[in-house]
Amino acid sequence: METSAITAIYAECSGLPTPVSADLTEQHVGGQGLRVYTVNSEWSQINLVGGSRLRFMQQWTLLVDHHDDRKTLRTALPPGPCAPLQGELLRCFSPVRGLRAVVRETSGNHQILEIWDSHGLRKSLDLTALNKHGPVYNDAQFGCLSWSECESRLLYVAERTQSSSAESPGKSPCGKTGNVSVLRGVPSHISPGQALWAPGSRVVVFVGWSHEPFRLGLKFCSNRRSALFRLGLDGHCECLSGADVSISSPRLSPDGTTLVYLQGRVFGPHNQCYDLQSKKTSILVDVVNRPNPDSQRVIFSSACRNRKDLFVVDRRTNIVAFLSDNLSEVYGSWKLLTIQKDLMVVCCSSPNTPPTLRVGFLPPSGGTVEWQTLHQPGVTFDLHWTVLDVTPTAEEDNTQYSGLDFGAVLVKPRDDFHGAKIPLVVFIHGGPHSQFPAEWNTTTAGLVHLGFAVLMGFGQDSILSLIGRIGDQDVKDVQRAVTTALQSDATLDPKRLAVIGGSHGGFLSCHLVGQYPDLYRACAARNPVINAATLLGTTLAVMLERSPITHAAQIQVPVLLMLGAKDKRVSPHQGLELYRALKSRDSPVRLLWFPEDGHSLCRVDTQADCFLNTALWLLQYL
Known part of the structure; x- marks a missing residue:
């Protein structure tokens, strides 16, 4: 196949826009219970020709009927043209007056x-020239931009400078003065982030990461x-x-009485999940516990086996329910972007359906959501996907976590190629604390377009079961x-198998072609862990034994290695070690080096x- 044809397929799959965040504002319009909601959504899109990622905003106006606490979406007006976001690092709308705050570079x-209002630019401050702090953080870990309840102050987190005696967060009053000040009292042994205002605009809540024994990545x-x-203050x-403990994602209830956040074990699983069988949920922490009919339900999106779904948990009963509709077979992934005034904005997708923006009101307890699609x-x-249930054999069962099973997503072309069998690419996720849910994936869609079937998304229900058994x-x-996939689908070709993956997925890819050298015909690994012992700066027999490098002599298939020279997570020398080992044995191997x-x-x-x-x-x- 010509490279131009492959590039065209990749451009088609990767060039689709994805919603990354959303904000809502509400207005009352006369009588009759009619209200207007404005949905402001931020999107990301790849410009392959320009070699850049574009960011733009799109806005929808919703007309909503309010009757007896029941909200019904009457109509969604067509959106206006997309507006590119130039240099915006952070953006936030105030909850009442709809003021728009932007940190721009x-x-x-x-x-x-x-600060923008309905009449244009209301105020502008050069934060760099004021020299109160260093650069404002706009990453997901530390970054935030939060309006106070009185809408006269903004809260954000920035780098501390030598002139400031305390770590940020910075507070920026937005009234006539336009002063910027650094909040005092943040303990010196922590780094703050994910900050928000408590009711009354005199107190802030934030997550602080410990510096002891030193700052960890x-x-x-x-x-x-x-x-x-x-x-x-x-x-x-x-x-x-x-x-x-490990804390993240604090959220304040609409009535301001309850603070909900995620809590996990230090160095435990990176992401918690909800188990539908055991009915275990993430911990709910009530900082203020006051009986109130409002703010009693928490909405969240979470992985559930090989899907991402939308859930509601009632704090009074701990009952958890699905909020996705009967299109779960169409949309394998539901991601909550925001919920305000009971209006939920979600991004839905599946392996054959690119990201889709949908909205719906939170119904009364026990009710169903009337979802409406804003953006198709x-x-x-035209791809086919299904979820396979995988059960290890008795010999493979982990006796400490007996009975663990897991799921895998199989995506393949709908055409039967006139009876010809389809080559299978095994696509392994990284982590190992991550997953491949049944959502849109550019690489998977592109490979299926090229005529491959792709198997992805497997992993243990409990990551703890892997302790001491990595590499096995x-x-x-x-x-x-x-x-399981080969036994359940006769259209797959067992003689044409390949394996690809990055990071821990690359680690497993190299393990598979070393431990099962007669089964696979090709391998492509991105920044793989090859020798776990060298990662610790010493030679540990157990770590070496569990590393792919010990199976290098058994690798017979062609191996493609893709390495980033600036990788601070897994040294590129890991991949180079395998490259040299295979090259010395005259095995087919190719190295792609990305210096930047x-x-x-x-x-x-x-x-x-x-x-x-x-x-x-x-x-x-293949």
């Missing part, structure tokens, strides 16, 4: 705080020691949570999933290169 590397490792803090600070993807894909149990789990990219290989040009070369590699050897 200019071409001169200055960060500007802007948080990217891909959200399970570091952290705590929830309450900080008054007078500088008084107190800890609201335990000392040896511009392109649909997880390898057997993948192989069991492959065996890191662990995620997330640059637009890098992602395109990786897909093109992976596709060519698989087409050549």
